[in-house]
Amino acid sequence: MAGKTLFEKIWDKHVVTKVEGGPSVLYIDRHFVHEVTSPQAFAGLRDRGIQVRRPEKTVATADHNIPTLGQDQPIRDELSRFQVNKLAQNCEEFGVDLYGLNHKWNGIVHVIGPELGITRPGMTIVCGDSHTSTHGAFGSIAFGIGTSEVEMVMATQTLLQNKPRTMRINIEGDLQNGVVSKDIVLYIISQIGTGGATGYFVEFAGSAIRSLSMEARMTICNMSIEMGARGGMIAPDETTFEYVKGREFAPKGAEWEKALTEWRQLPSDEDAVFDKELNYKAADIEPMITYGTNPGMGIGISQSIPKLEDIEKSTQATFKKSMQYMDFQPGDAMIGKKVDYVFVGSCTNGRIEDLRAFASFIKGKKKADNVTAWIVPGSHQVEAQAEEEGIRQILEEAGFEMRQPGCSACLAMNDDKIPEGNYAVSTSNRNFEGRQGPGARTMLASPLTAAAAAITGKITDPRDFL
């Protein structure tokens, strides 16, 4: 019999039972909750007269709606305030721990889970949020669910799920200077498209992946949903254990040793078979940038936007619509395009390493006058660390402003909206029409490419400065 994949080992262990001819009942180890996708689920429990089955396996934060300035004040937007308050009431009523606004552990749900040591190898983790895939960087099965499923997990700590197929994407070799994990994942999506991994759970592997830090691995798994995957994961190794060790909720003492022994068994067996396997060379990857309105519309920064005739017939109408929205011409070069806004943050690139990379790039330089830049840490802990390391000061000296943590301009549910028609280089994960505000034009890139744009005021190859 063939060996098992990392995915299969975790999945098989968590199957409670299987519905005849149907999905499996999967036990869920951790359920993260935020204010936008949970109120209807709590209401459902109330209607049924039932409780959250395992509140101690559930943890909540407020992140999507919160302002990034003046967090000590009541939220001004009435609907946002209501939704955030509703979360607090629901958590109180159902006995769920909440790291709400102004809590020292508050932050974007996919940033705080890992940094508090709640996210650990071998777990099943869900949240009513598609970027739950982030947590897969620790070698866990983590994926986003809808609100009906949020209610399901609250009520039963289980979920009905069909077993996805497995895919392994191998990236071998060394990355070029100036190329970081965001570029790897944008590159993969540009190759296979936004539906390229639909129906699959993806394991990222290969020497280029193994050499990455946990923050960088999270960036890759975070965006696995943008290739359509159910989730992404990376085998746990010493880098993983080193990161988890000593964190607030990480196991301690004998428990830690026991956990380590189990975690070391998790990586895919040598002879494990994947339903699909893709291979890429790290050396082929350039700093990436998107030119269109889905994350698959990305190119190496030195390249030009495809010409209409290079696009498949059935996709041409969609491509044209996208060009119109961005006000770009097919065949245009990306280098030199004007930039109005730069956003550094989100669950993709709002971690300390991202702020460090941005700060070391802009240190001693000045922000371009035509650029408005929002640097938004992913959590209060990231903010505190940035403060401690002197990053805030470096930013301020270069004319940048560091705001308070939250999802911010990643989805523009708060006041951080890119004005209509303006161009933003964003380190977040989605460049959909209107994602960063009605009419906003988003170009996704790494923190380094964002930094290069912020100081030159236009799309610039970060390698020019290295």
Place this chain on the structure above:
Amino acid sequence: MPIDKFVKLESTCVPLPIENVDTDQIIPARFLKATTREGFGDNLFADWRYDKSGNPKKDFVLNDTTYSGKVLVAGQNFGSGSSREHAAWAIVGYGFKAVVSSFFADIFKNNSLNNGLLPVQVSKEFLEELFQAIEKDPQAKVEIDLDNQKITLLPTGKSESFDINPYKKKCLLNGFDDIDYLLNINDEIEAWEKAHD
């Protein structure tokens, strides 16, 4: 939440021949601030449907009285992006009962099924035929027969079968929901917890 039963549907269609329609287009984030499931239909495709002052844009299909019906026919990779179930609520809220496309994003598919909205995945060729038939005659109807897993373009009689998980099919045909099922197997869940916790 109990869902509406879905057995058989005969209806005209609303065509949306755009690919990769993501859930941010189906329901933009600024409309996600509600705490109930109702009312999202009014903002379905809001940024394509209304101009800045909130007036209907004439060229968008939902504002074009030529087209109506309970079936939305869309380009491939429908429902990608955010996991927001609000997208399914908005489509159901507007009055659609089924969405036909040649490819659906995973989470959207689950969310639809959990709300009694049937995602019907057809071949690229069949989808193309559907678009053409609707363009030729906006009154062209399709029949969607869940029990036999068959979609038929009535003017031509051309039909194609579609896949659905047998468990989900049973739920839709009977209006069952997953939580009732899971609450009923509490003993098994407890046994798993005893063995693993």
